[in-house]
Amino acid sequence: MLATFCTLFITIVVLVSSLGNASDPDPLQDFCVAVDDYKAAVFVNGKICKDPKLVTANDFFFSGLNKPGNITSPVGAKVTKVFVDKMPALNSLGISLVRIDYIPKGLNPPHMHPRASEILVVMEGTLYVGFITSNPENPNQMNKLFAKILHPGDVYVFPRGLIHFQYNVGKTNGVAFASLNSQNPGVVTLANALFGSNPSIYSDVLAKAFQVDKKLVDCLQSLPWRQN
Structure with a gap:
């Protein structure tokens, strides 16, 4: 009887602990719009998983970081x-x-x-x-x-x-x-995101945010912003 009680008690503790620690996983994509279409593709962390039988050593390999x-x-x-x-x-x-x-x-x-x-x-x-x-x-x-x-x-x-x-x-x-x-x-590069967004943010918004003249914002938005 005591052994049964101990087993039940441990089971309850484990279940409560599991529920207490449960939470949504961290997002690995910028956004995920919900869809009710059951035919929509299913992704894991933003990617479709490869059939394990087709996995090779090259999937775990990258070369070239020794070069500038x-x-x-x-x-x-x-x-x-x-x-x-x-x-x-x-x-x-x-x-x-x-x-x-x-x-x-x-x-x-x-x-x-x-x-x-x-x-x-x-x-x-x-x-x-x-x-x-x-x-x-x-x-x-x-x-x-x-x-x-x-x-x-x-x-x-x-x-x-x-x-x-x-x-x-x-x-x-x-x-x-x-x-x-x-x-x-x-990666969100601040200057690129703010002055090189597509479409452009209203220059009035950025001028007020940075407390600078609107002409300066117009000039910055005209530059060819790109990732390094």
């Missing part, structure tokens, strides 16, 4: 991504990787990853890196900047969803590798 990225962007940096679209086996594993190359004074512009934290290790160069905290509850406090100069071998962490950047303050090219805890972390 081709830096052509005006900001002087190139991000080479190893996300799920480049390495299919990353699907459902919750990890991804990037290589970032910088010319002297090259910048990985202020941006955020809505679905991932990031840990960065410097291989070459001298980088000024940092992130900014979210809007404070106390309106008298400014958004706080956490920044530091990094040298080869140094590591820095950028918390999920916070604006961050890297700038090569050295006189030689820089290289860094970063890992993110999402197969598809998403």
Whole structure:
């Protein structure tokens, strides 16, 4: 009788704990519009799963991160991504990787990853890196900047969803590798998103938000914004 009671008690505790810890999974896509059509395709983390019998070693393989990225962007940096679209086996594993190359004074512009934290290790160069905290509850406090100069071998962490950047303050090219805890972390580059959106945001909105003249916003929106 006592053994039966103990077994029942443990079962109840496990069930309650499971319900208490249950929650919706983190979104891995920007949005997912609900549809009642039963014929619609079903995705797992935004991808259709490959038949396990057809999986090969190449699905788990990516080559080329030993080579410098081709830096052509005006900001002087190139991000080479190893996300799920480049390495299919990353699907459902919750990890991804990037290589970032910088010319002297090259910048990985202020941006955020809505679905991932990031840990960065410097291989070459001298980088000024940092992130900014979210809007404070106390309106008298400014958004706080956490920044530091990094040298080869140094590591820095950028918390999920916070604006961050890297700038090569050295006189030689820089290289860094970063890992993110999402197969598809998403990237929102602030300047590109605000001044290069399609269609364009009303310039009056941006002029008031940045407290600048509307002509300056018009000028910024006319530039050929593109990802690095």
